[in-house]
Amino acid sequence: MVKLLTDTDSFEFRDIPNFTTSTAPGHAGRLVFGSLQSKSVVLMQGRVHMYEGHSAKKVAFPVRVFKLLGVKTLIVTNAAGAINRTYNVGDLMVICDHINLVGLAGLNPLVGVNDSRFGPRFLAMSSAYDKGLRSLGLKLAEELGMKEFVREGVYSFQCGPFFETVAESRLLNVLGADVAGMSTVPEVLVARHCGIRVFGVSVVTNRCVMELDSGEELSHEDVLTMGEKGSADMQRLISKFVDKID
Numbered sequence: 216m217v218k219l220l221t222d223t224d225s226f227e228f229r230d231i232p233n234f235t236t237s238t239a240p241g242h243a244g245r246l247v248f249g250s251l252q253s254k255s256v257v258l259m260q261g262r263v264h265m266y267e268g269h270s271a272k273k274v275a276f277p278v279r280v281f282k283l284l285g286v287k288t289l290i291v292t293n294a295a296g297a298i299n300r301t302y303n304v305g306d307l308m309v310i311c312d313h314i315n316l317v318g319l320a321g322l323n324p325l326v327g328v329n330d331s332r333f334g335p336r337f338l339a340m341s342s343a344y345d346k347g348l349r350s351l352g353l354k355l356a357e358e359l360g361m362k363e364f365v366r367e368g369v370y371s372f373q374c375g376p377f378f379e380t381v382a383e384s385r386l387l388n389v390l391g392a393d394v395a396g397m398s399t400v401p402e403v404l405v406a407r408h409c410g411i412r413v414f415g416v417s418v419v420t421n422r423c424v425m426e427l428d429s430g431e432e433l434s435h436e437d438v439l440t441m442g443e444k445g446s447a448d449m450q451r452l453i454s455k456f457v458d459k460i461d
């Protein structure tokens with residue numbers, strides 16, 4: 216994605232106060248400012264995750280910096296495994312909602328004294344992923360000829376770093392999840408808390424294993440390979456999306 220930006224200026228996460236460097240393979244730790252489709256954007260090249268040992272607050276901290284920089288829209292992308300059996304590897308999924316098992320249990324960035332300079336103590340999360348942005352994303356996907364493999368669904372956030380057991384994947388299916396991942400949701404919570412609107416897209420890098428003794432085993436290497444393959448479609452969609460949003 217960063218290659219599509221012009222007039223760039225970048226900063227290593229390690230040089231920015233209170234930012235944390237990513238240890239996950241495939242996640243460079245760089246903040247890149249620039250222009251995309253004549254719009255000013257700031258892009259996180261890589262992210263940190265709770266499974267790296269960071270608190271939800273630490274993971275989501277950059278979003279508060281974005282708020283102070285004047286960011287109005289947060290676009291979140293991730294690699295995820297398909298729980299929904301109709302999804303295929305390489306599909307994109309516009310996120311319409313999420314299940315935050317980690318956060319519901321108390322590990323979320325809004326726990327603690329509320330900083331009312333950013334937002335309210337109690338936060339409605341019933342329309343976390345902006346309806347107008349989702350409609351725009353799906354319309355643009357159709358215009359780009361991507362309708363066949365762009366879905367809309369629910370992202371389920373687990374801490375990781377392990378991929379789900381068969382019973383866990385089946386549980387997530389019963390709960391209404393379409394895909395499973397280990398990121399994104401802490402950042403979305405902090406964005407909604409401070410009034411930043413959110414658009415999210417997952418690239419389906421694998422199908423979660425839902426048959427016991429099938430012999431299938433997931434690996435991060437496969438996720439990276441399939442993520443790389445899906446990233447061309449993701450970039451086309453996001454680029455067009457940035458062009459069309461106000």
Ligand SMILES: O=P(O)(O)O[C@H]1O[C@H](CO)[C@@H](O)[C@H]1O
Nearest residue numbers: 292293294396397398435438
């Ligand atoms: O960081 P994202 O894009 O969510 O990547 C996903 O892929 C990794 C596992 O292979 C985990 O980090 C998981 O969250």
Ligand code: HPA
Nearest residue numbers: 294295296395396397438
């Ligand atoms: O199958 C998965 N489960 C959780 N996180 C993931 N990130 C990519 N694939 C997966």
